[in-house]
Amino acid sequence: MELVNLTIDRIIIHQIYRRDDDGNKVTPTQSHEYTLFDNSAMEAFKSRVRDALGSGSKAVQMEIVNQEDTDLSSLVDSMADQSAEDFAISSYDIAMKLTNAQQRKAIPGGIVVVFLGRQGHPLKRFLGVIKAEIHSAYEKEVNSTTNEISLKFVEEVLLTPGTRLYKTAGFFERTEYDPSSSDLNDKWVVMVSDYQISQADGKAAAQYFYADFLGCGYPQTSARTTKQFYEATIGFISSLEVGEIEKSDLLNALTTYLKVDTSSSISAADFASKYFGDIDIQDSFTSYMEDEGIPSTAFTKDLAHIEGKLKFRKVSFGGNVKITAPSQAFKDLVVIEAIPGEPDEAGNPTEWTKVVVKERIIQQE
Structure with missing residues (x-):
């Protein structure tokens, strides 16, 4: 995926957590406002997206397996056409789905970045999801009134050169497709990368991320x-x-x-x-x-x-x-x-x- 002419239109970030000592889910912290980067920060963010999903990356194309109305792929398909207000609400459903998929206590929490953009010639839409695990050196700053994660914290986790985007997925709209097709694979190309795992023991991605969360499988x-x-x-x-x-x-x-x-x-x-x-x-x-x-x-x-x-x-x-x-x-x-x-x-x-x-x-x- 070349990711040329890349534009990011919306970014919203939620916080998810590791399961508690009894193995119970912890409700994610919801953001209600979009994150706005200045020009230099936005260019850094786009560079990270290209590194994770673009040409020359370790991203692997996957096939959408689960396509029921309640599955993530159907949610992504509907979000691409939503208003900014509805998109923000639906993005929290993505954070909830990731929380549900993380069934083992050993899986760490982090921030979930949901973003909508356009790329290619002609411009086609894409929706991306990043799970960035929180390093212990970072001190999460949350407004006690609005529960908003501070921009300073977001920039540290996402944009500093030493930080890795651990798990990234992108749903890219195909240049041409049959709108009457019921198979979402005909409309969307899914790219998935997992820096932590692909560099460690050779797996393309953590199963809970690509299968349980994304509902995808290997082609x-x-x-x-x-x-x-x-x-x-x-x-x-x-x-x-x-x-x-x-x-x-x-x-x-x-x-x-x-x-x-x-x-x-x-x-x-x-x-x-x-x-x-x-x-x-x-x-x-x-x-x-x-x-x-x-x-x-x-x-x-x-x-x-x-x-x-x-x-x-x-x-x-x-x-x-x-x-x-x-x-x-x-x-x-x-x-x-x-x-x-x-x-x-x-x-x-x-x-x-x-x-x-x-x-x-x-x-x-």
């Missing part, structure tokens, strides 16, 4: 998209004007990225930054992948269609010579390098390949 096409990513990357590597040894190293890197890396989301930009040292090659790769129809943002990794291909690495040489080994063993035990060979019959230089296997021979046939 059924993740396996197909992963297969397309794998095949397109091999195609790009094969087309590079580099030596076969470097290509072999990059193919090993692709297997490592897909099979060994614990992250459950992958992206062309992430692979490029990790394994292509040349910035021009990085740019060429991301452009190539977009031309191949690979999403520009991160998507869920599903190896179902390529599991067999990732088990073994095979290298073929001239003369019908082949080396095959399990992917991890190939990476750890096989060293391949190009060496000068004897001149051919015309006296031209040739290139041979030196293969070192860091194990002894145990059987020959």
Whole structure:
């Protein structure tokens, strides 16, 4: 999601709490007024939204599963057309739904930021929800009369460079859709990011957030998209004007990225930054992948269609010579390098390949 021409029209913030010692819900603190940022603060907020949901982020596209009238997706769909007064009231329903979804006492409270905006060409609407967990260093300031959370506190939590937006979701209106369709997936694209979890143990988002709260699930096409990513990357590597040894190293890197890396989301930009040292090659790769129809943002990794291909690495040489080994063993035990060979019959230089296997021979046939 590029998030170009981004405009934020409404921001309202509520406070939610951890469950009490007995496991009972604590009623959220409701805000009745919109938060108004000055120009510099608004630009900082928009930058945070782009970092969480835009192109190059760790956001993963998800599918709307729960679409009943009482589900969040239906609430979002109606809020997009509401007046400012009704929107403010409905935004508190979002805070209540998140409170209900947080069923374990270990889940921390925080502030819930609900915002409405527009983006793209032509401009299309989107509704975002951020849960920012409150660090102990922050002292929440609430007006005892109005129960409003102070702007100073909001700016500290949302806008300071060291603060992470832990959980973020965006419902983006599609450029074209059939208004008569009853499937909200035809109207809205949902992007979800969870900085805390995606950077820790590889999950795309906390289940209580994306499933219990948002009512979303992973798209059924993740396996197909992963297969397309794998095949397109091999195609790009094969087309590079580099030596076969470097290509072999990059193919090993692709297997490592897909099979060994614990992250459950992958992206062309992430692979490029990790394994292509040349910035021009990085740019060429991301452009190539977009031309191949690979999403520009991160998507869920599903190896179902390529599991067999990732088990073994095979290298073929001239003369019908082949080396095959399990992917991890190939990476750890096989060293391949190009060496000068004897001149051919015309006296031209040739290139041979030196293969070192860091194990002894145990059987020959």
